[in-house]
Amino acid sequence: MCGIAGFASKTGAPARIGRTLLAMLSALECRGPDSAGVAIWSGRRAGDERGRWVARIKLGDGLSEAEASRRAQQVLGVAESLLPVRDVERTGDSVRLALDGEVDLDSFERAVEGVAPDVEVVSLGQSLEVAKQVGSPQKLDDSFDVRGMKGTHGLGHTRLSTESRIDLSHSQPFWAHGLADVASVHNGHITNYHRLRRIYEGQGVRFYTGNDSEVIGIYLRDRLGQGDSFEEALHRAQHDFDGSYCFLAATPDEFALVKDGFGFKPLIVAETSDWVAIATEEVALRAALGEGFETREPPARTVQIWPTMQAAHV
Amino acid sequence: MEIEARELSVREVNQAIQAAIAHGESEITVREPAARHNLGVALIEPVHVRFDGSVGYYCGGLIDRARITIRGSAGWGVGESKLGGDILVHGGAGNGAGAAMRGGTLVIKGSASARAGVSMKGGTLIIGGDCGYMTGFMAQKGTIIVCGDGGEALADSMYETEIFVGGDIPDLGNDAVVSEPSESDLLMLSSTCSAHEMEPRGEWKKVVSGRELWNFKKGSLAWREAL
Numbered sequence: 163m164c165g166i167a168g169f170a171s172k173t174g175a176p177a178r179i180g181r182t183l184l185a186m187l188s189a190l191e192c193r194g195p196d197s198a199g200v201a202i203w204s205g206r207r208a209g210d211e212r213g214r215w216v217a218r219i220k221l222g223d224g225l226s227e228a229e230a231s232r233r234a235q236q237v238l239g240v241a242e243s244l245l246p247v248r249d250v251e252r253t254g255d256s257v258r259l260a261l262d263g264e265v266d267l268d269s270f271e272r273a274v275e276g277v278a279p280d281v282e283v284v285s286l287g288q289s290l291e292v293a294k295q296v297g298s299p300q301k302l303d304d305s306f307d308v309r310g311m312k313g314t315h316g317l318g319h320t321r322l323s324t325e326s327r328i329d330l331s332h333s334q335p336f337w338a339h340g341l342a343d344v345a346s347v348h349n350g351h352i353t354n355y356h357r358l359r360r361i362y363e364g365q366g367v368r369f370y371t372g373n374d375s376e377v378i379g380i381y382l383r384d385r386l387g388q389g390d391s392f393e394e395a396l397h398r399a400q401h402d403f404d405g406s407y408c409f410l411a412a413t414p415d416e417f418a419l420v421k422d423g424f425g426f427k428p429l430i431v432a433e434t435s436d437w438v439a440i441a442t443e444e445v446a447l448r449a450a451l452g453e454g455f456e457t458r459e460p461p462a463r464t465v466q467i468w469p470t471m472q473a474a475h476v
Numbered sequence: 477m478e479i480e481a482r483e484l485s486v487r488e489v490n491q492a493i494q495a496a497i498a499h500g501e502s503e504i505t506v507r508e509p510a511a512r513h514n515l516g517v518a519l520i521e522p523v524h525v526r527f528d529g530s531v532g533y534y535c536g537g538l539i540d541r542a543r544i545t546i547r548g549s550a551g552w553g554v555g556e557s558k559l560g561g562d563i564l565v566h567g568g569a570g571n572g573a574g575a576a577m578r579g580g581t582l583v584i585k586g587s588a589s590a591r592a593g594v595s596m597k598g599g600t601l602i603i604g605g606d607c608g609y610m611t612g613f614m615a616q617k618g619t620i621i622v623c624g625d626g627g628e629a630l631a632d633s634m635y636e637t638e639i640f641v642g643g644d645i646p647d648l649g650n651d652a653v654v655s656e657p658s659e660s661d662l663l664m665l666s667s668t669c670s671a672h673e674m675e676p677r678g679e680w681k682k683v684v685s686g687r688e689l690w691n692f693k694k695g696s697l698a699w700r701e702a703l
């Protein structure tokens with residue numbers, strides 16, 4: 163099953179993002195009781211506040227409080243050896259680092275993840291932050307104060323695990339590892355995942371999970387690296403992915419939805435002059451945003467992209 | 477009478493509707509359905525239930541004789557397997573509108589998404605806007621009227637259902653053929669559309685099964701393509 167949600171503001175009010183996504187996820191909880199997560203773009207541009215990065219890091223699975231604390235120190239030590247760390251915030255098995263300076267994403271990931279096999283950089287970007295964990299949307303909010311998160315746009319996900327493990331790494335949203343500020347949420351089953359995975363592993367790409375949804379970010383990183391625009395990459399994905407999917411993907415500047423060619427999975431869109439909101443079920447839109455707007459279901463095979471508020475400030 | 481649905485569970489809303497009907501109410505309005513699923517299912521009395529807002533999946537499924545009005549959009553499976561009765565959706569409908577319906581009417585003022593009228597067994601499905609991927613897939617009997625454009629793979633693998641399209645037909649499904657509407661078809665279309673205050677976008681086209689897939693034929697091109 164799974165439930166996905168997305169929200170992009172057109173007019174500001176950055177405080178709205180966390181609250182709105184949380185309300186949508188709470189309404190979608192029955193579709194995905196295993197895990198919950200959000201990806202929020204703060205609106206910080208690559209140009210302003212040069213060299214401000216945020217890394218969200220999973221310290222490990224099932225760590226005791228003492229182990230988590232120790233791991234956090236180790237991770238902090240590694241990070242500090244690479245660039246200045248401005249702020250540290252630990253929440254259970256996760257830590258959030260605010261960093262200053264230029265970051266080589268692959269080197270940073272390799273170094274931090276070298277601390278232990280179950281350490282993972284969950285997101286790394288100048289605008290994007292991913293907060294996710296096993297449990298309900300309410301628990302996610304209790305852990306990470308989702309309702310306090312601010313930004314220009316965001317994605318959310320509630321997970322019903324179908325073919326892979328239930329843990330933090332396997333939950334969504336998925337950051338596109340190695341590609342700053344790009345994340346996706348997916349409902350469905352990409353049936354040529356194993357074939358795509360073999361191809362990418364042959365090129366040396368690391369997969370962190372056995373979850374087919376992870377391949378979306380890996381595919382986008384590959385296509386963008388080959389010179390595709392975000393739009394071209396999404397159209398190509400719609401053509402190349404087999405199976406059932408509605409997925410949402412975003413960069414700092416663009417917010418997009420993609421539907422498979424058979425219309426296997428539901429996705430409802432609502433748009434006003436103030437915002438765009440997308441969710442697997444209309445209940446989520448009504449719970450978060452009330453009445454007073456119409457909704458539509460995009461046809462099968464739709465690829466649709468909206469510019470975000472960050473794009474507007476070019 | 478009115479039912480305020482906001483604080484009620486789906487089960488409580490449906491129980492309230494049933495209780496109202498048992499009390500002899502014939503005009504029931506449900507306020508703030510908030511797009512929840514499975515509302516107004518299996519209503520078999522000749523009452524009118526109006527939902528003031530969008531509904532979720534399977535609204536009006538398994539009904540007979542009842543009349544349902546949805547003043548918003550409907551999610552997947554609106555009116556699925558209904559025996560009779562009438563449903564009117566003011567907005568659009570999700571996948572599988574009227575799936576396996578057996579009788580009565582289902583009117584969607586907006587557009588319908590994929591697989592509208594899938595496996596339909598009777599009755600009339602009327603769509604004011606466009607219809608989605610594989611509309612009429614494996615539909616057996618009954619009539620589908622689309623005032624706007626057909627979607628991809630229209631009328632794929634159909635049986636005796638007839639589809640009338642007022643707009644464009646950009647793509648046909650397996651074994652679907654376009655034919656001329658008869659005089660009585662055109663009369664039916666004209667009176668049905670005016671009864672529901674709808675208009676075709678252009679000239680009516682009729683889409684029916686080519687009947688090549690009803691029985692296996694070894695050399696048939698249709699079979700080679702379909703398989």
